[in-house]
Amino acid sequence: MEQPFAITLQVESSLANHTGSWRVERPQYVNLMPPCNNACPAGENVQKWLYTAEDGSYEEAWRALIVENPFPAIMGRVCYHPCQTVCSRGQLDEAVGINSVERFLGDLAIEKGWSIPVTAPSTGFKVLIIGAGPTGLSAAYHLRRMGHAVTIRDAADLAGGMMRFGIPKYRLPRNILNAEIARIEDMGVRFQMNHKVDNVQDAIDDGFDAVFLAVGAQIGKRAYIPAGEAARILDAVNVLHDVADGDAPLLGRKVVVYGGGNTAFDVARTAKRLGADEAMIVYRRTREKAPANDTEIQEAIEEGVLMKWLSTVKHADAGVLKIERMELDDKGYPQPTGEFEELEADSLVLALGQEVDLSLINNMADVEVRDGVVHVDPNMMTGRAGIFAGGDMVPAERTVTTGVGHGKKAARNIDAWLRKEKFEKDPNPKVVEYSDLNPWYYSDAPHAVRPRLEGARRASNFDEVVQGLDESTALYEARRCMSCGNCFECDNCFGVCPDNAVIKLGPGKGFEFNLDYCKGCGICVSECPSGSIIMIPEKS
């Protein structure tokens, strides 16, 4: 074809015109901190493993998860999931059911028998961990992955700490607990059970290079309650421990549990399962003020546990309790009213919290104790170099997940300390705010509620109450994630650029900007659903 001069042009000859020179700002892909990751006490990269699970790569997702936390199946049952509380999707419709997907992955791993190989070369360092609760187990796991030789000593006959002797099995079946602990044992962690450590110093002298204390808070708090001789008053932790040991205590027909935390509810629900006609929570404040997790309260109510809010136990006697009604003052604190009533009760179980048994560090003056807990520095180290501590025995929220997080953090610091380095965590990127997202692009898809056993049925046995998701629901749930602050390849930038300046690299490879042509309009930034692109000034 003959082409007339100037009037007729070659197609795509404009590629010679590099409009990138117009730009004063340039777009940049970033990976920001999703709120869920930021809120996870174990520091899980939730967004990443959800993303990985979204295409059905469950093993890969599970492996991404256990980089931070070795207990997805346990987490999926007992974690109070603060990640979900802050999940951005909650502002759109309902939070992503992160926890249930986590459980799905954890259960699948157990079912498939996925194991965790230790690939790091042996460092030659030996670390002693005292306490095989979640905190100690987590530290052991992470230290082992780094190549250290790890020994755990625990006073109990079985590992798990409060996960075994506190949390009832209708919430955490023992086969699950055992499976996830066994995986750690399989990694070559040495367990020395029935091995109470009375003196840390002695343990150090056994030739360990570092020690991690994770003995938890085992001693039930006692409140002074005037009581008659025949009054049957028990401690919640002991009750649960005994139940866990298969040695259920006699609680009677009517059980009153005093306290408003999770332990109280666990005891009440356990009492129902042990055959009590009536289990009642007595708590001095209101339901809203009760520290127990709301789902736990809800489940207890469904199971027929009775509630007596704004009440204190004034006196206990055989078969009867004296209760004083309280009322909240202007500041929301409960104040006595002088109104009393009597309550029939065969036993009173005190669930007022736990204290740390500090006897094992009694003779270590340099390990500082404040308010009954061990003080640690930001690196989880106690006042004594080489001795670290975490979990319920240090000041922190007392949850399994916090313990796991402490274990991880301690492991990293122990590792650095052993190598005579300092552990420097990469600075956290900016936490994604809802306003960074463009939620328009997410279609409404409500949260898949985990199936529950019928309340009536479940109260009579120790079967697991909350069931897991099946695969399709887990996938659905994973895909509800909005991938806050991290590209999830929705192709929006690739689509919305008026200048074709976004190069799609192909599935899993993300995108690149073609700065030869990007004019810096910023549409890609505005229309990125996940807030994973920012504009930065062009260097002049």
Added chain:
Amino acid sequence: MSTTPVKFYQVGSFAVGNRLLPAAAGSVQSDMERTNALTSGHRACQGCGEALGARYAMDAAMRAANDQVIAVNATGCLEVFSTPYPESSWRIAWLHSLFGNAPAVATGVAAALRAKGRTEVRVIGQGGDGATVDIGFGPLSGMFERNDDVLYICYDNEAYMNTGVQRSGATPAAARTATTQAVGPEPGNVFGQGKNVPRIAMAHEIPYVATATVADLRDLEAKVARAMEFRGARYLHVLVPCPLGWGSQSCDTVKIARLATQSGLFPVFEAERGEVVSSTPIRQRVQVEEYLKLQGRYSHLFSPKRRDDVIDKLQAAADRNIKRYNLLPEEEGDL
């Protein structure tokens, strides 16, 4: 609509694509191999909605027509920024003749193709709102009336942008342009009767008429694809915000188009043979103010003195669209 929404929870069907979707279910724009009918190096302003809309539409047409497309372009921004000698950013067979004749030129192309028995090649006419609703209106109507086998696409940026933002027959009431300045007691464009070319097209009872915006790519692509299923005259009216002419931020182009739809000011619907067959419901309704306040061309409605009287009139127009096109089907009873 002919599309079944993709059952896809993470981003629903609203994003351009997703790595989890099979390629065939993805939008044309998500395709690494998309035509890029209007490719890089063009001289449109930063964030130009018209450049975006033209690529969206033309790439979709290319997919629908197995790459057998000839495009005819009216004079205007799209033409000027795409083909200043010596560079063209088109990657398809393309012809520009005049400002006011694109529909007729397209008819000529279609007639030639039919005469040559090459009906597998599909013809698309395209132009700005000025080219379409004003100067080229006669040829457009003629093309419709004869039912010539042309899909005509109007990229509506609501003024004559290429000549420096003068008023067109598609300029909305109260908008400031260079020829409807924000001065005097009734600043901005007059509240006229309006010139609703989609409805005028429907009055021709042509096989297919639809509106779309650059804010809803999948909808736009589906409409192009649907349009290509018909033979005869078809009309697609695409709202394409213009940062320069609208006095908006370049990054807000898509957002503003979205607000135009979510306020009801720009109804998105489709019609076959003169009857509306579907409309795209508003998902997140906003008041017109949300839309207006992002645009300098309406700034006189907010300062120095807030003109609630004018804003109310614009809101009434939006409300009328909502009712007329049933844009809030769930709230039908409330209206």
Added chain:
Amino acid sequence: MFKQVEGSRAVAEAVAACRPEVICAYPISPQTHIVEGLSRIVKEGKLGTCEFVNVESEFAAMSVAIGASATGARTYTATASQGLLYMVEAVYNASGLGLPIVMTVANRAIGAPINIWNDHSDSMSQRDSGWIQIFAETNQEAADLHVQAFRIAEELSLPVMVCMDGFILTHASERVDIPEQEQVDSFLKPYVPRQVLDPANPVSIGAMVGPEAFTEVRYMAHMKTLSALELIPQVAKDFEEIFHRDSGGLIRGYHCEGAETVVIALGSVLGTIKDVIDEQRENGVSIGALGIISYRPFPFDAVRAALKDAKRVVIIEKALSVGIGGVVAQDIRHALSGLEIHQYTVIAGLGGRPITKASLDDLFNKAVVDDIRGLTFLDLDQELVDAEMKREAGQS
């Protein structure tokens, strides 16, 4: 094949014999009979898949033609007068894009005042449009020029306007040798476009060109148009070989050689002029005529050569360039520059006023003794004009 037909019919059949693929038109007198004829031929299926598009305006007609031609179709349209002006923007565009469209202009006056009758104002208004303009003297030539026009257009990739006098030719019934299909087929090969809109080989046609190259583009168009001065005679020669008729070419002299006085004109008026010349020559007057067939490109050299020995030329103009006078006269003046030849411009036949033999005879008699003014309006009713001008002056 000889037929006693209206000029329009002859043209319609000649065009049909050229196997156009797209015809588009909008009706305007005196072009109507041509396109009516073609629409019937198309509708009867005699042109195969040819498309006849009934457009909504002349602007659309030329626009459809542009699209069709750019898509590689042999394309034809026809118009006149107001219609031509209505399509002007597209007329320039077609030539600018180098599209070999053939268009008949059934010459007619331009309003206001509206007037449907013949003169050349319409075509003359487009002399700078970049189209090749050829003028037919007879209906035979009109038919023949269309066949040649397609060849010229397609060889040069330039549009060609075939101008024929409205009514005088279009509506006159004469014996015309309609070009036979086989002859046309051997004269005119299928159209091979220079450039074409084709998805298989896409290009962008119709770029915006700025100051950096605009002059060059125009210059090249000029040079290409000038090259028609060689092509047109060649095509006429080829035509004659096949059709055995002398039709077309750049100019046609009539007793021009050696004549002291040469009358110059375009189109059908040449017939009347020749009659008067015949009579005057019988009376011993040294007078001849020169018909200009190719007005654009203007055959300067041929005109100069034909006139170089004349003493005077009388240019009969069917158009008026208001404020200066003749239109063709300016080109003739240019062609004869440096030669000692008197030039008289005669504006005649405006708005269909008959150009009678008597008036011409009178005019030539005066001209041969140089007894006319430089600019004359043939048969002007001077009395009426004087009276009206006086009245208007009085009113103001």
